[in-house]
Amino acid sequence: MDPTYGPQRTGTPPSPSPPTGGTATLVHVDIVVLVVYFVLILAVGFWSMFRTKRSTVDGYFLAGKSMTWWPVGASLFASNIGSGHFIGLAGSGAAAGIGAIAYEWNGMLMVLLLGWLFLPIYIASGVTTMPEYLQKRFGGRRTQLFITVLCLFIYIFTKISVDMYAGALFIQLALKWNIYLAVILLLSVTAIYTVAGGLAAVIYTDAAQTFIMVAGSLTLMGFSFAKVGGWNALMEGYFEAIPSVRVPNSTCGIPRADSFHLFRDPVDSDLPWPGIIIGMSIPSMWYWCSDQVIVQRSLAAKNLTHAKGGSLMAAYLKFLPFFMIMLPGMISRILFTDDVACVDPELCEQICGNPVGCTDTAYARLVMELLPMGLRGLMMAVMIAALMSSLTSIFNSASTIFTMDLWKSFRANASEWELMVVGRVFVLVLVVASVLWIPIVQASQGGQLFIYIQSISTYLQPPVSIIFLMGCFWKRTNEKGAFWGLVIGLIIGCSRMTLDFIYPAPLCFEEDDRPGVLKYVHYLYFSTLLSFITLIVVLVVSLATEEPKPEQVSRLTWFTRFDPVKPKEEVFSVEQSTKTEVITTQPNESSVTDKEQESSNGKACHHRKDSSSSTSSIQSQSRLMRALYWLCGMERGKKVDNPESPLVPQQTISSLEENPTLRLIVNVNLLVCLAAICFIIGYWA
Numbered sequence: 253m254d255p256t257y258g259p260q261r262t263g264t265p266p267s268p269s270p271p272t273g274g275t276a277t278l279v280h281v282d283i284v285v286l287v288v289y290f291v292l293i294l295a296v297g298f299w300s301m302f303r304t305k306r307s308t309v310d311g312y313f314l315a316g317k318s319m320t321w322w323p324v325g326a327s328l329f330a331s332n333i334g335s336g337h338f339i340g341l342a343g344s345g346a347a348a349g350i351g352a353i354a355y356e357w358n359g360m361l362m363v364l365l366l367g368w369l370f371l372p373i374y375i376a377s378g379v380t381t382m383p384e385y386l387q388k389r390f391g392g393r394r395t396q397l398f399i400t401v402l403c404l405f406i407y408i409f410t411k412i413s414v415d416m417y418a419g420a421l422f423i424q425l426a427l428k429w430n431i432y433l434a435v436i437l438l439l440s441v442t443a444i445y446t447v448a449g450g451l452a453a454v455i456y457t458d459a460a461q462t463f464i465m466v467a468g469s470l471t472l473m474g475f476s477f478a479k480v481g482g483w484n485a486l487m488e489g490y491f492e493a494i495p496s497v498r499v500p501n502s503t504c505g506i507p508r509a510d511s512f513h514l515f516r517d518p519v520d521s522d523l524p525w526p527g528i529i530i531g532m533s534i535p536s537m538w539y540w541c542s543d544q545v546i547v548q549r550s551l552a553a554k555n556l557t558h559a560k561g562g563s564l565m566a567a568y569l570k571f572l573p574f575f576m577i578m579l580p581g582m583i584s585r586i587l588f589t590d591d592v593a594c595v596d597p598e599l600c601e602q603i604c605g606n607p608v609g610c611t612d613t614a615y616a617r618l619v620m621e622l623l624p625m626g627l628r629g630l631m632m633a634v635m636i637a638a639l640m641s642s643l644t645s646i647f648n649s650a651s652t653i654f655t656m657d658l659w660k661s662f663r664a665n666a667s668e669w670e671l672m673v674v675g676r677v678f679v680l681v682l683v684v685a686s687v688l689w690i691p692i693v694q695a696s697q698g699g700q701l702f703i704y705i706q707s708i709s710t711y712l713q714p715p716v717s718i719i720f721l722m723g724c725f726w727k728r729t730n731e732k733g734a735f736w737g738l739v740i741g742l743i744i745g746c747s748r749m750t751l752d753f754i755y756p757a758p759l760c761f762e763e764d765d766r767p768g769v770l771k772y773v774h775y776l777y778f779s780t781l782l783s784f785i786t787l788i789v790v791l792v793v794s795l796a797t798e799e800p801k802p803e804q805v806s807r808l809t810w811f812t813r814f815d816p817v818k819p820k821e822e823v824f825s826v827e828q829s830t831k832t833e834v835i836t837t838q839p840n841e842s843s844v845t846d847k848e849q850e851s852s853n854g855k856a857c858h859h860r861k862d863s864s865s866s867t868s869s870i871q872s873q874s875r876l877m878r879a880l881y882w883l884c885g886m887e888r889g890k891k892v893d894n895p896e897s898p899l900v901p902q903q904t905i906s907s908l909e910e911n912p913t914l915r916l917i918v919n920v921n922l923l924v925c926l927a928a929i930c931f932i933i934g935y936w937a
Contacts, residue, residue, distance in 0.1 A: 279625045279628075281625045281626045281629060282625055282626060282628045282629025282632065283629065284629070285626060285629030285630055285632075285633060286629050286632055286633055286636075289464065289633035289636070289637070290441065292460065293441070293457055293460060293461065293637075293640070294441065296456050296457050296460045297456070297457050299456070317551070317552060317553070317554060318552075318554050319455055319549075319552045319553050319554060319558070319562075320553070320554065320558050320561075321553065321557075321558040321559075321560075321561025321562045321564075321565060322459070322561075322562075322565060323455050323456055323458070323459045323562075324455065324549055324550060324552065324553050324558065324559065324561070324562030324565075325561065325562040325563070325564065325565025325566045325569070326455075326458055326459035326462040326463075326565065326566075326569075327454070327455040327458035327459060327462075327549045327562075327641075327645070328363065328546060328549050328550070328562060328563070328565075328566035329462055329565070329566045329569040329570070330458035330459070330461050330462045330465065330637075330638075330641035330642075330645075331458060331545055331546065331549065331641060331642060331645035332359070332546070332566075332570075333465065333573065333638055333641075333642075334411075334414070334415045334418070334638050334639060334641070334642030334643075335415050335418035335419040335635050335636075335638040335639040335642065336414035336415050336418045336642075337573065337577060337638065338418065338469075338577055338615050338634075338635060338638055339418035339612050339615060339616075340352075340414075340418070340612070341353070341356075341573060341577045341578050341581065342577050342578060342580060342581025342584065342614045342615035343581060343611040343612040343613075343614050343615070344578070344581070344611070345577075345578040345579065345580075345581035345582040345585075345614070346581045346582060346584055346585040346592050346593065346611040346614040347593075347609070347611040348508055348511065348522055349490075349507065349508050349510065349511025349512055349513075349582070350511065350512055350513075350514060350574070350578060350582075350936060351510075351511075351513075351514065351516060351522060351523040352523070352578070353514070353573070353574045353578050353936075354514055354523060354528045354532060355532065355536070356570055356573050356574065357514075357570070357574075357929065357932065357933055358528070358532050358533055358536045359536055359539070359540055359570055360567045360570045360571070360925075360929050361533075361926075361929060362533070362536045362537055362539070362540035362541060363540045363546075363563050363566050363567050363570070364563055364564070364567050364922060364925065364926070365537070365540070365541055366540050366541045366546070366547070366550065366563055367550070367559060367560040367562070367563030367564065368560065368563075368922065369541075369724075369810065370541045370542070370547075370720075370724060371547075371550050371551075371556065371559050371560070371563075372556060372810070372813050372908055373724050373808065373809065373810055373813050374547060374550075374551060375551070375556055375559070375908060376807045376808075376813040376814075376908055377389075377807055377808050378807075379551075380551070380652065380656050381544055381548075381652055381653045381656050381657055382399065382403075382542050382543070382544050382547060382653070382720075383396040383397075383399045383400045383403070383544075383653055383657040384396070384656060384657060385723075385808070386399055386719070386720075386723065386734070387657075388804070388808055389723045389800075389804055389805075389808045389809075390723065390729075390730065390731035390734050390735075390800070390804060391731050391800070391801065391804055392731050392735075393661060394735055395719075395731060395734055395735050395738065396657055396661075397657070397658070397661065398735070398738060398739075399716065399719075399738075400653050400654070400657040400658055401658075402712070402716070402742075403543070403544060403650075403653055404650055404653065404654065406708065406712065407545075407646050407649070407650045408650070408682070408685055408686075410708050411545075411642065411646050412643065412646060412682075412685075412686050415638075415639050415642045415643060416435060416639075416686060418635075418639070419435070419438065419635060419636065419638075419639035423435075423438075423636075432687070435686070435687060436687060438636065438639060438640060438643075439643070439683045439686055439687065440683075441640070454644045454645060454648045455549060455552060457640075457641070457644065458641045458644070458645070461637035461638075461640065461641045462569070462641075464630075464633055464634055464637045465634050465637050465638055465641075466569070466572060466576070467630075468627075468630045468631050468633065468634035469572070469576035469577065469580075469634060470572075470575075470576050471623075471627060471630070471631075472576070472580060472618060472619065472622070472623065472627075472631055473575060473576050473579065473580050475618075475622045475623060476579075476580040476583040476584075476618055476622065477579075477583070479583070479587060479622055480583045480586055480587060485586075486579065486582065486583055486586065487512070489586040490507055490511060490512075490582050490585065490586060491507050491511070492586075493507060493585045493586045493589045493593055494506055494507070494589065494593070495589055495590050495593045495594055495595055495596075496589075496590055497590070497594070497595070497596045497599055498595055498596075504595045505593060505594075505595040507585075508522075511582075512936070513936070513937070514528075514933065514936045514937045515528065515937045523776070524774055524776060524777070525937075526776075526777070526780075527774055527775075527776025527777050527779070527780065528776065530776075530779075530780045530783075531710075531774075531775075531776030531777055531778070531779035531780040531783075532776055532779070534713070534714045534717045534718070534779055534780070534783045535709045535710055535713035535714055535717065535779060537717045537720075537721065538713040538714070538716045538717040538720070539709070539713065541717075541720065542716065542717065542720040544649040544650075544652060544653050545645050545646060545649040548648070548649050548652060549562070549645075550562060550563065555907070555910070556907075556908055556909075556910055557910045557911060557914045557915060557918060560918045560922075561918055564918060564921050564922065564925060567925050567929075568925060571928070571932070574932075577615070580614075580615065580618055581611075581614040581615055583618070584614035584615065584617050584618050585611075585614060587617075587618075587621075588614075588617050588621070591603050591604075591610060591613075591617065592610055592611060592613060592614045592617060593610075593611065594609065594610050595609065619631045619632075619635075643686070646682075647679045647682050647683070648679070650678070650682055651675045651676070651678045651679050651682070652675065654674075654675075654678045655671050655674050655675040655678065656671075659671070659674050708749070710745075710775045710776070710778065710779045711745035711746065711748055711749040711775075711778075711779075711782070712742065712745055712746070712749075714741065714745065714779050714782045714783040714786065715737065715738050715740075715741025715742050715745065715782065715783075715786045716738065717783070718737060718741070718783055718786040718787050718790060719734050719737060719738050719786075719790070722734070722737075722787070722790050722791075722794075723808075723809070724809055724810055725809065725810050725811075726794075726809075727800070727805050727809050727811060727812065728794055728795065728799065728800070729790060729794050729800070730793075730794045730797055730798065730799065730800045730804075731800070732793050732794070732797045733789070733790040733791070733792075733793040733794030733795075733797065734790060734794075736789055736790075736793050737786045737787075737789040737790035737793065738786070740785070740786070740789050741782060741785065741786035741789070744782055744785060745782055748769070748770075748775075748778055748782075751767065751769065751770055752770065752775075755767060755770055813908060814908065
């Protein structure tokens with residue numbers, strides 16, 4: 253974002269435009285389109301419930317490992333492209349040109365890295381969550397718990413907040429609803445099929461919403477180019493889109509000279525090219541190669557080839573945001589210059605209610621001003637689709653790591669039934685947390701919110717990326733090296749982030765009097781430095797301490813991924829020994845609970861032959877309970893857990909064998925995709 257505005261005004265200010273979106277609102281046709289959209293998504297969600305067995309850990313959290321390449325790829329794309337993308341990426345294009353698209357094109361390379369380098373390791377290890385991989389790779393619990401808590405913090409306080417802010421902006425604009433009513437309605441719909449259907453429902457609804465997002469966004473792109481006059485008019489008109497109210501003798505409000513360049517000056521630009529290559533890639537590697545939200549979708553694929561195909565599809569789809577989001581945002585600046593590109597705080601306050609600037613409204617302005625009725629409803633559905641797909645992905649993945657990494661750490665003998673209940677209840681907890689977070693989002697200024705998110709990724713993600721990178725590709729990495737590298741890296745990153753909040757970046761007309769570490773060290777360069785420091789700590793501490801045990805390396809690194817699969821008893825011997833201590837020192841409290849539940853459920857689900865007078869009421873209760881269990885995927889009556897024994901983790905190790913023909917097809921597509929990425933980056937560099 254480029255929050256440029258000044259304290260003075262020159263000339264006679266133009267009559268301020270009405271708030272973003274003008275006077276256009278959704279009409280009855282648009283409301284019908286929205287209703288059809290909600291019916292479609294719920295239908296897809298309920299249909300997906302029949303596709304997998306939702307009453308098991310593997311079925312609920314990994315969709316039964318039955319997904320083919322196209323729903324996996326569509327879900328990867330939809331999970332990444334949230335409503336925050338439509339607001340933030342279009343706003344960034346309106347404010348500073350195409351520079352921010354580097355994040356998207358960098359992600360294309362990283363998602364391919366996931367499919368070909370990281371996924372074979374994760375699949376061979378047989379893990380369900382990324383913290384679980386760290387626990388297997390390094391042993392102990394502290395690194396696993398550290399990463400689990402960090403991920404939940406990032407999900408709740410960054411990803412959810414951004415999407416809630418962006419979605420609320422569109423909802424208030426188009427429907428004039430109270431923000432709490434709108435958000436609670438959306439969260440209720442998403443919670444229904446997330447709780448009931450698990451990952452399978454999330455993936456299939458993501459696939460449907462990907463089609464809606466792409467179709468609607470490309471439609472708006474067509475209207476935008478037609479309105480502005482074509483490609484040449486965009487290239488010329490952007491540099492002329494200067495607001496009439498500006499700060500005298502300053503560059504405030506003037507488009508950047510390098511607006512159409514991806515690689516910019518390495519010293520004094522907003523996105524220096526060396527930082528893009530290295531400093532941007534390390535945090536991006538965490539998101540695409542070790543974040544639970546992304547990796548969980550790939551682990552749901554039926555085999556490695558389909559997982560690679562999903563990564564390829566996501567990479568191809570990542571070409572689209574440049575054309576369907578960023579360029580329309582730049583066109584919005586041309587068409588509504590004084591509103592979208594305003595720099596005077598008083599005027600910006602009148603136009604969009606944000607004195608920092610109104611570039612965040614660029615996409616919303618196009619939707620409400622250019623599209624005819626009906627299509628406005630379609631684009632509203634696009635924004636809601638982006639919001640819902642991101643939230644469901646976060647809800648499901650956060651529920652997974654909470655249940656499998658935190659809950660099982662404190663409830664080592666938890667039954668499968670208990671894990672299913674906990675996973676679903678935690679989704680509801682996240683829904684409540686999202687609603688309670690709304691006042692914080694409302695109090696945050698749009699531009700500053702995205703700067704905050706950028707800081708989180710730059711200062712917290714590089715140490716995590718280094719830990720996964722070293723764990724996967726250097727067998728000598730041990731638990732002490734990983735833990736202390738993570739701790740020291742996060743301390744340094746949080747220190748820089750704290751300074752950023754204490755000394756915010758100056759506005760375009762203000763003198764920069766921040767400390768030198770902020771003034772002269774760009775955050776992308778700091779990301780590179782932080783990664784290097786973490787790497788050195790991991791190397792030194794690992795070499796100075798004991799080597800990892802053989803079971804902490806076998807099938808857990810790139811070089812050992814083809815090791816023979818050990819017998820089940822051997823794989824879980826360590827976990828079972830620790831669980832035995834817990835069981836012998838504590839009475840079977842959960843067993844009693846399970847037995848009581850079985851007894852009460854038996855009373856509700858079976859007829860008492862000796863009580864003919866109450867047969868009908870018990871029969872209706874039985875049907876009601878069975879329907880409720882089916883809806884939630886908790887088919888208790890069909891399979892009863894043994895309350896006498898704790899849940900032993902299932903052996904989910906999958907084969908890395910691939911069909912030679914299909915392997916050749918995906919590898920050829922990999923080369924084609926890489927060539928296309930190199931071309932488009934080189935063309936705009």
